[in-house]
Amino acid sequence: MEVIHESDNSRFVINLDGQLAELDYLLQGDEVNFSHTFVPPEMRGKGVAEKLVRAGLTWAKAQQLNISASCWYVQKFLK
Template identity: 60%
Template sequence: MTEIAIKHQAEQQQFVIEIDNNQAVLEYGLQGDHVDFSRTYVPEALRGKGLAERLVRHGLLWAKAQQYQITASCWYVKKFL
């Protein structure tokens, strides 16, 4: 697999990896200085490639750089906290 680009779509409050017209997504919600990572989704065609982990690690680095208080209502993201 070539280099994987993670796009931050701030208006939609999500991070996205797009490969072959499929999107893996990490969604979050912002309220003041608090961020809640609410959902990860990887379509079946992209599963088993570590994309969810890449999205979560990227999102957490972003949140820490913004000095947000971090919580996760998504079970998968909770594993990283």
């Protein structure tokens, strides 16, 4: 299960058997807001969303960005 960072589309994605899960973000200056997480029903319960969020947060920290989240799922990781 590979996480791909599509920086041109401001998202992280996992493609499993043609199904696409994604973590969207908005980047403004030195701040990133993780805005939306989506996992197709067929992929749920397999840790896909967690893998996306962890990859996104790792990237943001490596870039020394200020992190916020309007997505409720990502907010759980920031507490």
